[in-house]
Amino acid sequence: MGGVILFLGFRIVVEPVNKRAIAFFDGQNLFNSAKRAFGSNYPDYDPVALAKCVCQAQEWQLQQVRFYTGIPDAGRDLGRHTFWANKLAAIGRQGGYTFSRKLRYVSQTVKLADGTEQTAEVAQEKGIDVRLALDVVTLAIDEAYDVALLFTQDQDLSEVVDEIKRLARKQSRWIRLACAYPSGGRNSPRGVNGTDWIKIDEPTYQSCIDPNYYR
Secondary structure (H helix, E strand, C coil): CCEEEEECCEEEEECCCCCEEEEEEEHHHHHHHHHHHHCCCCCCECHHHHHHHHHHHHCCEEEEEEEEEEECCCCCCHHHHHHHHHHHHHHHHCCCEEEEEECEEEEEEEECCCCCEEEEEEEECCCHHHHHHHHHHHHHHCCCCCEEEEECCCHHHHHHHHHHHHHHHHHCCCCEEEEEEECCCCCCCCCCCCCEEEEECHHHHHCCECCCCCC
8 A cells, every 4th residue: 555654844755556557549640550569450459458468567456547539420430430439339338438520621731742733521530539638647647547548659648647746746756657659660769758758569559359240
């Protein structure tokens, strides 16, 4: 057990022996990382299995898996919409929490090599990273975890990391922030700034492949 020891008026925060962890997944960010690292051509990972694998290796007690992603509109991309709807339902059946929003489509014009321009609609996520960040902070305030395990390399979350560290000092509580990500290929070797980086090698990733075909 952890706690706070008062010694000559100073607070000494004790590291807990049994560390409770909550895993936070940015679904699209993790897929892009796995694509660069291992050549994955679709989100073939099992988030619950990945979270359990990392926590077991670190000797953390996994409390919850929380998964966040944007989903294409069924009218625009029925195949991907069906895939994500079914995958999220499967995560929920395993006890995970899921949060999703429809992708937004914006027109973008790009200049081609021959000097001509081409306009196409591009899908963008809106609000996913914000919701994930808010939940990391809210659950820290509620003292729901000792370890926030982030499955994303989004550097925007570095501001959340700073906030959690300030909160830990205010609560006089031990909190660790870790970032787990696929390591290899063309993927960036950096995790989120201010976190402990946990590199997922290809054998570990392959052991956590989701065998289900959700289309």
